[in-house]
Amino acid sequence: MACGTCANENAYKAVFIWYRTKQRGGSMPSKEDLESCMRDMPPGSPKLSILSFQGGFHGRTLGCLATSHSKPIQKVDIPSLVWPVAPFPQLRYPLELYAEENRREEERCLDAVWKIIVESKTTGQPVAGIVVEPIQAEGGDHHASNTFFRRLQRIAKDNDAAMIVDEVQTGVGLTGRMWAHEHWGLEEPPDFVTFAKKMLIGGYYYKDEFRPQGGYRIINTWVGDPAKLVLLEAVIRVIEEDRLLDNMRETGDVLLEGLRTLENKYPDVLDGSRGQGSFCAVDCPTEAVRNKLIYALRNKGVQAGGCGERTIRCRPALIFQPHHAEMFLDIFNGVLAQGNIR
Structure with missing residues (x-):
């Protein structure tokens, strides 16, 4: 687990586990769940989805590719999960000259997110989580306002979906804050913040309720490669000491x-x-x-x-x-x- 793709892929898995655990009332998977998942069938392999945005990029494994929409050459010829995709605001710059136009654009996109989530429940593939970048890096450095992200968090919460903030590219200082989402003034921290690159290891922060019950639900060969944390401590120390x-x-x-x-x-x-x-x-x-x-x-x-x-x-x-x-x-x-x- 060393890259941003790994971080996002495992965050998606944690979201799905959390969602199904809630549906079961907090209990562990049943015998039917365990047997059906081995045939890739419900209820063990449920029909759930992650909502992503046009122009977004979250990685190149199969799950992450289903949420990546920036480079066709990285998706073509590869089967994909049919998950919902919402429009991301296409703002005009400088922002101060197009404030009203940009406000309407963000409103359009948020309305689309709400509609997609509601429709997903009626089609039998509910949105368990929303993944979003603070700035769509690979997609063309598309920005959105702090208000947009605060409202997106509220939409996720109102619809019982987790909010995953992909900070693989924006994290660790380049925006002037350790994490770009710190600029937003959220009511509460995101449910997940994924990271890699300058963190030297791929992983994610998460709220306690998203911790899977039992062991071996999310695991890899190096068990997170904790030795990298020794190097990360040095990186963080230099960031702080050198301002x-x-x-x-x-x-x-x-x-x-x-x-x-x-x-x-x-x-x-x-x-x-x-x-x-x-x-x-x-x-x-x-x-x-x-x-x-x-x-x-x-x-x-x-x-x-x-x-x-x-x-x-x-x-x-x-x-x-x-x-x-x-x-x-x-x-x-x-x-x-x-x-x-x-």
């Missing part, structure tokens, strides 16, 4: 302001600058333009990445400082000034 969360907020201010300046200077090439902390991105008019810019930056010594259909994303290390951001922006300006990108 790296503060650094991400300060660097992010420089980075995002610089991207907006470049967007204003080159409006035919850049658009939609956005970010939280140093988790920043900017759009290009086409995928081809985006790829040319990434290639040109690489030739100037800058490692940049793409996401979504036409987005350049910034994923600096926690030690990336304001003067590093200024160096990047200066190189980016030089590439754009060449004028032969389109």
